[in-house]
Structures are given as C-alpha cells and as structure tokens.
Amino acid sequence: MEQALRDRFRTELNAAQFEAVFHDDGPLLVIAGAGSGKTRTLTYRAARLVEEGHPPESILLLTFTRKAAGEMLQRASQLLDARCHQIAGGTFHSFANTILKRYAAALNFPNGYTIIDRPDAESLIGYIVKENMDAPKLGAFPRKKTLADIYSKMANKDAPLEDILDMEYPHFLPHLDALREIQDAYTDMKKQQALMDYDDLLNNLWLLLDQHPAIRERLTARYRHIMVDEYQDTNRVQARIVQLLAGNHHNIMVVGDDSQSIYSFRGADFRNIMDFPSLFPDTRLITLEENYRSAEPILALTNRLIDQAIEKYPKTLFSNRGGSNSPQLIHTGSENSQSRFIVDKIMALADQGIPFSDIAVLFRAGFHAFDLEVELTREGISYVKYGGFKFMESAHIKDMLAYLRILCNPYDRLSWVRILLQINKIGPKSAQTLYDHICRQKQGLRGFLEDQSKLATKPDVQRLKDVLATIDDATLSPGGQGEHILAYYLPILKQRFDDYPKRTRDLEQLLAILETYESLESFLEDMTLEPPTTTVSGAFGTVGDREDHLVLSTVHSAKGLEWHTVFILWALDGRFPSLMATENDGQLDEELRLMYVASTRAREQLYFMCPGQVYDRMSGMLLSQPSRFLADLPEGILERHAGNLW
DNA sequence: AACCAAAAGTTTTTT
C-alpha cells in the first residue's frame, strides 16, 4: 500500500481497527461494541483491498439494509476513489435475488419470477385455506396471518413444524396435518405462478450453492473477499450461505455485537457469532472495545444496563470522552404530557443550536409515537418517521402495483384478482373464471385481451382491457405506463376511499419514483426488497436529505445510527419491555438488548420517558412502573425527575 | 354471485 495512505490509516484508526483493516487472507471475526467504529473499520478495509489491487467487483459486502451498503461504499470512495462504487454490496435478500435471477433455471424455477411481500404471502395462504379446506374446522384454527408467521419461522429458524408449534403455538398442535398440507399447497402454488417470498430467496440461494457445485465454484471464484456486517442478526440459513460462499478461500470477515442482537423474532441467532470460530477453525478474533460515540455518563449507564442480561458474553466498553450530563428518567402524568415535555425540550435544544436532525425519539413500536406526532404537527416541527407504518402495504399502493405486476408476470393470480375485483359486479367467482381463462390460453396478457366470453366483454371489463392494451407497449417508459394506469385507477380510488385526496398524493409520489427507473422489473424488485419506509411529517415523500428534520424511529430501524440527544418513549414496564415478552428469559433478554441498542444511540444526552398510569386493554392491567431494566440503576447512574405531571 | 352491515377477534419489531 502506498506509504502516505498507510500513514493516514494509522492516524485515523486505533490499534485494533488497524489490525482488522490490514488483516490479510483467511477468516476474521470482529466483535465490535456499540459506537466502536465498526462501520469505519469495514469501509477502510474495503478501500484498502481495492487500493492493493483487488478488483472491486471481487469484493462482496453484505449489510443489513441497502442504504447502509450505499453509505459505506460512498465513504470508501471518498477515502480512495470511485472504484469503490463497483464493490458488490447489498442485503442478503437483494444479493440472493441478483444471483437467482441468473441461475433460477438450475432450480427448475422460471427466470422471470416475482418477489412477493408478507401480505401477498398471507393472501395466497388465504386462498388455499378457503379452497382446499372445506371441512368445518374443529376448535380454533390459525388465521392466514398466523399461518404465514408459522411458515416463516420454520424457514428462518430452520426448524420442523412440530418444533415451532410446540414452542410457540401449542394450541394448534391438533391441526398439525392440516398445517402441513396447507404449506405443501402454498409451495406448489408459488412454483406454478413463479413467485418467491422473502424466505424463498434465502432458501433457494442456499439450495443453489449446496446442490450445484459448478455454480458455487463460479461464485466463489468471483467473490474473493466477503465482508458481512451485523452478523449477530443473521439466521441459520444466512450462516450456511456465508459458509458456502467462503468456498475454499475462506476470505471471510464478519462483524457484529452479540449485545445488539434484536432480530431473534425473525430467526436471527446471536450464537452464529460465537460459533463462527468453530466453523472456520483458523479464525482470527479482534475485539473493538473503545467507544467513540457516547459521553462517559451515558456509557456508564449502558454498561450497567447490558450487565443485567441473563445470557451474555462479558465486555465493558470504555471511553476517553468526558461529559457531564447524566441520563434522566422523566416521570410524567399522561401520554400527552410526555409528548409536551419532549416538544419543550426539543425547542430548548434548537435554541442552543442543535439541529433537529441531530435529535431522535425512539420507541418500541410504531404506534407508540402517535400522540407525539400530533403534538409535533401542532407545533410545526417537521419530522421523518422510520418504521412502523408500511407505505407499500397500504391498499391503494398495492392496487397500483398490481397493474404493473401483471405486465411482468401475466400469471400472477394475486394481482389479477386484485384488479378484477375493483370492477363493478365482478366478485371472487368471476375474477377466478377470467384468471383461469388466461392460464389456459398460455398466451400471456393476450389471453385476457382476446378473451371474447360474455363476462370478458362487459363494458367495465372492456375498459380494463383497453388500458392494459395501451400500456403493453415496449416503447413506453415505466413512468408512461404508470400515468395511464393512474388515469384508469383514480376514479376507482375515489369511489372506494373517502380519504382519496391523501391517497392520490401518495400515488403521485409513487409515480415520481417509478419515473426514475428504466425497467419495470427492477422497480418492482426494489419496492419489495427495499421499500421506502419513511414518512415525512405524516405524508410519504422521497426524503429530502438536505432538510433539517427531527427523527422519529422504531429502535429496530435506528440500528447503527447516532444522535446528539435521544429520547426513549414509554420506558414503562409492560410497554418496554413489551408485556408479551415478559414470559420467558430469552425474550426478556432480547427486550433488554433492544433497550441497550436504543440508549447507545446517544452521544451527549439521553432521556427515558415514563408516563404513569396507562391502562392496557389487552391484559386488563394498569401499567405504572418504570421499565424493570431501569428500576435497579442507582441515582448516580440515572437521575429521576418529575416532568409535567398533569 | 355480489354487496353490505354487523360481529368478533387481535394488538411489536422487518427483509
């Protein structure tokens, strides 16, 4: 490496980081505590590999979100040069999609498959239950949402149906056989219609690597250096994929922190991190324990917090930073006084010159922030909200996407039924008849356009044919297609939703995104794999990064980020930890890690908010105690104050 | 067969 750059790296990295960055070939495990410069280490290492002559496209960087990958490559480019943008990066799911698109045929799967999201999967399962299970069901039978949950857990935890039922749904054990039947039918249905759900992407990538040595070798020859971020949140399938990708070269670096594992509900297992050295026997272990983020009093609290975990691998973060502001627990009377306290504090911080974008309010669940959102809007404070409400899953967006989806995949039953049901006097039966005709014809979209049956020649159906015929035109851009669809769909929208003005704006936003794409396929893939998840002051928008917005976020979506001041909403026992998680130690530990992730986001000031006296209607309990995780912390670590007590 | 209204059951986090 060029000496000047090497010197620069030496001054900008600490000893442990430097060691990791300059680690050569072979397996490397980096245990990186919160705020210890994990991202920095990854970007510097990527830049270093490129600088030393490794072709950027031979480096694979797997991260938790595509945004994280993009930011890392951006930073690496600034460090070195634009070559770093050529590094292959993304999430496990998007990487799987890239590979499967090319090799799907090897798995006897059509190349032009469609990726379905969770609600789609639920609807498909719903069809199966309705059509194949006509016998009246004895006792409580799981709803389609629960069925989708169960099947997804099986895939993510790599466990048989019995085990999942035993552990989490013992009351459904009598239906074991039926559940198995439904799952088989679901698998068949996906194959017939060329559909893959999120879990299929990972599973099929693993199958491909495992059963096709020639393809595996081609891939391991292509990706000579692999780096995986947030390794504590990978599941069994992902760990096996990593193992196969490492092939014979074993140039695999994984980075993670067992204390920040917060996705076990999705099958993630932080033991993956601990098992890594036994998977790769000559693993080098580097630990990053110096925290550069948080002021001393915050670090003192977070260290005490994570000490309470029942199962843990001890480590204590240290810092050379001073700081005088102790974390505070603020008791307020009602939910609204909690919101008012935060609004007042934010105004005061703004007066001190802290930008809104350097302040965050974090919460356990999206709806916990509703009252605060009202209050912020009233005060005219603009904010961005991450997590919670899923824009892509709202009915009008899914409607719009359905029209685009049948252009890519004319046998997509879900989308056909969805758009046919919007036509007057067409219900489930007629929709099915029309769809069956399309499948029988095997002529793609023409099967519908040229259907001359009585049903298909009704004036209302004819209007749909007309618009589909117009947009089925290779010379039209995706944006142009979208405009035609919107013109057709808007009257339907007005008839079906009384809040159509808001929804119309959403659709126009979607159209604006669509216009930035060259191909419909990649638009649809992106909308499923990495959907826009933010809302700007209540209305969805392409986030103007330049603007100075306050950040509201679920703890899960706040992963990896940091702010000057952090407020944690509802640090109330029963909310955080959630009442549902207080039954067993494993779940309780995860809630604790979640609280740990939330509090380690703060650099200078940390507030826990605790409104008293909330009635929880699900359990019938009155919640009034602060979070059990905070209860035993001494006053020197956590100051208790009364906020607004009305 | 489609449509509509009333009733019942659920309630986190996300690719």
Place this chain on the structure above:
DNA sequence: ACTTTTGGTT
C-alpha cells in the same frame, strides 16, 4: 382501533 369473518339482502 383495526382488520377479518360472518350472515343476510339484493
């Protein structure tokens, strides 16, 4: 508060 299921009417 919200979605999904149900039963009854057109």
